[in-house]
Amino acid sequence: xxxxxxxxxxxxxxxxxxxxxxxxxxxxxxxxxxxxxxxxxxxxxxxxxxxxxxxxxxxxxxxxxxxxxxxxxxxxxxxxxxxxxxxxxxxxxxxxxxxxxxxxxxxxxxxxxxxxxxxxxxxxxxxxxxxxxxxxxxxxxxxxxxxxxxxxxxxxxxxxxxxxxxxxxxxxxxxxxxxxxxxxxxxxxxxxxxxxxxxxxxxxxxxxxxxxxxxxxxxxxxxxxxxxxxxxxxxxxxxxxxxxxxxxxxxxxxxxx
Numbered sequence: 001x002x003x004x005x006x007x008x009x010x011x012x013x014x015x016x017x018x019x020x021x022x023x024x025x026x027x028x029x030x031x032x033x034x035x036x037x038x039x040x041x042x043x044x045x046x047x048x049x050x051x052x053x054x055x056x057x058x059x060x061x062x063x064x065x066x067x068x069x070x071x072x073x074x075x076x077x078x079x080x081x082x083x084x085x086x087x088x089x090x091x092x093x094x095x096x097x098x099x100x101x102x103x104x105x106x107x108x109x110x111x112x113x114x115x116x117x118x119x120x121x122x123x124x125x126x127x128x129x130x131x132x133x134x135x136x137x138x139x140x141x142x143x144x145x146x147x148x149x150x151x152x153x154x155x156x157x158x159x160x161x162x163x164x165x166x167x168x169x170x171x172x173x174x175x176x177x178x179x180x181x182x183x184x185x186x187x188x189x190x191x192x193x194x195x196x197x198x199x200x201x202x203x204x205x206x207x208x209x210x211x212x213x214x215x216x217x218x219x220x221x222x223x224x225x226x227x228x229x230x231x232x233x234x235x236x237x238x239x240x241x242x243x244x245x246x247x248x249x250x251x252x253x254x255x256x257x
Contacts, residue, residue, distance in 0.1 A: 007031035007054070010237065011076060011083040013063060013126065014090030016043040018196030019145065022226035023087055026234045028053055035080065037061065037072055038090070063090050063122040064114060073129040082133025085237045088123035088144045088168075093161045101158035112160045119164035124171060127186070131179055140184035141237040144172045148192045148252050165190075169248055176246035185245035187236050192252025193223040219254035 010027045014020035015036035028034045028050045036043045036058040043058035050056035059075055061068040076083065094111055095101060102111070123144050134140025149157035150165025168188060175186040193214040211223045232251055235241050250256070 007033055008084035009033050009035060009080045009082070010085035010087070011035045011037060011126075011130070012087045012089060013037045013122070016040045016046050016058075019191065019194060019226045019229045020087070020089040021046060022230035023089060023233050024050065024056075026227070026230035027085070027087075027237065028056060030234055030238070032085065033080070035059065035076055035083070037063070037076075039063065064117045066121070066125060069122060069125050073126065077129075077133075082137075083130045084134065084137070084139065085141045086126060086130040086143070087233055087237070088126055088142070090122065091119045091145065091164070094158065101156060101161070104159045107158065107160050115160040115164050116167075119161070120167045120171070123168060127171075127175055131175070131182075131184060134179070134184045135182040138183045140179065140182070141241075142172075142175060142179070142184070142186040143233050143236050144168050144175075144186070144188050146172075146188045146190040146248065148190055148250070148255070151190050151248070151250065152256070172248075173246045180245060183242075185236075185241065187241075187244060187246065188248045189229065189232055189236070190248055190250050190252070191224065191229055192218070192250070192255055194226055194229060194251075195223055196226055217255055218252070222253065224251060224253060 010032040012020050012024045012034060015024040016038040024034050024036055034050055034056045036047055038060060039062055041060060043060055047056045047058035059072050061072045063069060092115060127142055146168045147165040148154060149162040150169055172186050172188045179186055215222050229251055232249055
């Protein structure tokens with residue numbers, strides 16, 4: 001099975017909900033054959049929905065497991081040959097039961113390692129896999145999701161999450177440098193407060209309350225929507241962004257402090 005003549009094979013991790021879902025829908029609209037990788041069986045429902053427009057397939061697995069990643073990439077390669085577009089969106093952000101972040105003294109080594117495995121190691125392994133196919137074809141787009149927390153201090157983000165998102169920026173710049181000669185671009189998108197299931201937990205009462213608190217600090221006086229991230233990622237994966245690589249695109253409504 002291969003992409004249609006008008007599109008390419010686009011792999012989106014964490015594509016069953018939030019930013020990943022919005023991205024999968026947008027890339028589907030752009031004419032690509034979308035492949036969703038997610039730990040939730042809901043991925044199959046999303047794939048069935050998108051398949052009404054064009055071929056879409058879901059693969060379910062744990063991105064915290066190197067063995068599972070090897071299985072998943074093997075299945076994608078067997079079905080599609082590889083990925084022309086890779087969006088490393090899947091991530092975790094552990095919170096206390098009340099929704100607040102864990103202060104550094106309370107972060108266990110186990111939790112630290114799990115965050116790094118999913119937020120950093122998985123994008124690394126998936127990019128390793130994808131770039132070989134892209135280099136052979138002399139075309140490719142890799143987009144990695146960072147965060148405002150990876151760009152500056154955030155009092156609502158734990159150190160383990162912030163460290164993982166800062167690491168993604170450094171990794172992507174090296175990726176861009178090594179892939180550039182093969183006409184493969186690699187960029188990072190750093191969202192601010194976006195309405196997603198991951199952000200709908202707070203230590204300040206309701207999720208709506210937290211969104212309102214953030215909105216009051218943002219120059220645009222609102223939080224973002226997942227579809228707005230999908231639009232930016234759509235641009236970065238398009239021909240129009242062929243000279244954009246190694247960049248960090250902040251999608252945060254103008255809040256830089």
